[in-house]
Amino acid sequence: MVEITLEEFEDFYKKKLNDIFYREKKIASRIISDIRDSLIDIKVCMDHFFVAEENLDQKALKSLNFFSDRIKKEIDEVNIPEDEISHETLSELLTSIKKLFININDIAKKSVPKFQKEVQREIKELTYITRKLNKKQGILDKFIRSKYNEIKNAEDLHNKIPKFHTLRENIENSKKDLDNFENEKDDLEAKLGDFNSNLINLEKDVLYKQLKDHREELFKLKIVINNELGFKKALKKLKVEVERNNLHIQNLDEPYIREFIKDPIYVLSKEEKDLTKFRSLLVQLRHILEENKLNLKTDKKEKTIEQINKIFHNKKIYEDLRQLNEIREKIDKTKKEIEKIGLDEKLEAIKNEIAIYTQRLEHIENDILKRNKDYLRYLALLKKEREDFQKLIENIIGEEFKLSISLSF
Helix, strand or coil: EEEEEEEHHHHHHHHHHHHHHHHHHHHHHHHHHHCCCCCCHHHHHHCCCCCHHHHHHHHHHHHHHHHHHHHHHHCCCCCCCCCCCCCHHCCCCCCCHHHHHHHHHHHHHHHHHCCCCHHHHHHHHHHHHHHHHHHHHHHHCCCCCCCCHHHHHHHHHHHEEEEEHCCCCCCCHHHHHHHHHHHHHHHHHHHHHHHHHHHHHHCHHHHHHHHHHHHHHHHHHHHHHHHCCHHHHHHHHHHHHHHCCCCCCCCCCCHHHHHHHHHHHHHHHHHCCHHHHHHHHHHHHHHHHCCCCCCCHHHHHHHHHHHHHHHHHCCCHHHHHHHHHHHHHHHHHHHHHHHHCHHHHHHHHHHHHHHHHHHHHHHHHHHHHHHHHHHHHHHHHHHHHHHHHHHHHHHCCCCCCCCCCCCCC
């Protein structure tokens, strides 16, 4: 198997084509040589025109000089292949010769009549040489159309090489971007790790721990008090019966009942220490229950009366409410200490940084995902294009071939 690098391919392939199509290239070279000779003959012929220089007036001589200079200039502009023979260079030569004939005719129409009589022999010589060139042009035209098509197809494969350079560049750029994104991601993750560590350390501060403990203690105590006040259903029933005018009770504080049903602990904590309104409410509720005016089930009614009596007898709720207020005072005190040293501000600042860096990390991860798709797509495209290209080259050179494409990573 022949293995050639992308950088070496151009020279390798040109040499192969020259070897494979040696006969055609040799014919083309001979045609080019014949054309070059004819062009030289035309330039030499132009010098022959000046034999009659003495017989020309100044105006005719000026036209002759113009005619000679323009023809020689047009000949110099003909694209004659010097080193490389290809369909492209042969086509350019053919086009140049066609253009040359057009320009010679245009120049001759304007200039030759002014000195035609004096240079009859030279005009015949020029006509003879240009006819020979025209025949050679026809030979070149026929050769390109009939003999060079297969070579053209082989040469056209060379035009695919820039695509491999572009794909390689795309792959290398994608990989470079990926590496940069990965490095940036690592930096962001490291900073996020630091912020999270700082956040955990702040949240472990003794004041936050005290605040947490106080709140847990408060929560548990509220559950205990709520359990002691397990007669809300009876109060709701009482409230409804009063609103429907089914019960008429003197000195009944309806707003107090509504607030109590909504948040009993909040209402009791606001009341004075003797809980006058609360005790009055319990007395009235117990009396109504004993007279069975709320139509509660017997077991529910008796359990509610029992709860009311228990509150009156052991008075535990008074102690619970006292403890509740003490815990709240501890919570307020701890909050003030936290505020004094700025713990909340530090915590909020770290949380904001975490949010910002988390968002940046999401963007980078999206960039990585997108660029990785591009990278894999370019790699797959390079693989497919190279495989197809190698098969085409193998068909031309008649042996197994591998195009080696190195990447800079």
